[in-house]
């Protein structure tokens with residue numbers, strides 16, 4: 001199969017980890033007889049530095065023309081503490097999500113047996129954790145009207161959702177649950193927010209009409225935050241809105257012992273983008289210590305999206321082997337002394 005992939009390495013450790021993911025994709029192409037071609041483009045702080053814009057038109061064009069987008073990381077500390085900055089790297093990511101219609105952000109959280117002892121939680125609590133988050137990605141408070149008063153002392157962000165926005169991601173979550181352990185948990189704040197009450201009503205109606213064979217549970221987001229550390233293995237599919245999903249997915253991401261292990265997919269009706277959950281880790285850039293596994297597994301999710309299931313499996317098997325044999329970057333195995341590219345080499349060799 002031929003696939004055209006837009007590659008956006010982005011900021012911080014982005015370029016280093018993307019390089020390893022490409023190494024793996026090239027190994028897959030050789031082994032399974034595919035042809036992957038890559039068009040590189042800038043997004044984020046690097047794009048601002050070069051063009052003044054976080055998402056240059058050429059990057060958007062390359063992304064729209066591709067079969068999928070592979071994205072590294074975004075963000076640079078020089079923008080973080082400057083509330084007056086007119087452009088921010090993160091705007092690039094928000095803009096590309098909107099422009100490609102990537103309304104569903106899919107974040108699987110799975111523990112690796114070899115790393116249970118690394119978890120900040122007790123091993124017996126974490127054991128068996130395997131859930132997937134369906135976070136709405138192009139609506140809600142992220143994209144609602146924003147205001148700042150003339151005197152700059154009053155500000156607001158509108159959280160708005162429509163039935164159609166809720167339905168399309170809910171269909172995905174219910175469908176995913178049927179292929180897993182058949183349970184969906186809707187996380188909201190329906191005791192306070194009108195928009196959350198709409199979520200509950202729409203999801204309940206959809207459940208009744210099309211998915212009554214799937215278990216449907218509800219949790220308020222504050223309780224969910226607590227449940228996630230008390231008993232993370234109770235969740236199968238989590239369905240939630242944009243901001244709650246952002247927060248809960250960071251909480252979920254550390255359960256397995258390292259945020260450097262978790263991939264994600266952002267999909268819409270026509271386009272898809274794959275990126276690790278973690279950020280740009282600027283302090284670690286250029287040192288060869290960045291964990292490439294989340295990025296490599298994101299490339300694996302891209303292959304699943306292409307219906308290349310055996311190919312995706314080859315990646316997860318090789319990653320499992322790396323972790324089982326202690327081949328990972330220092331934040332996971334401090335005694336190992338493996339660099340970013342050592343980890344990529346090991347995984348690529350095992351695929352070959």
Ligand code: IPM
Pocket residue numbers: 074090093094246
């Ligand atoms: C994420 C990130 C983004 C978000 C930022 C970088 C805009 O935190 O993908 O979770 O808030 O969605």
Ligand code: MN
Pocket residue numbers: 246247250
């Ligand atoms: Mn986030």
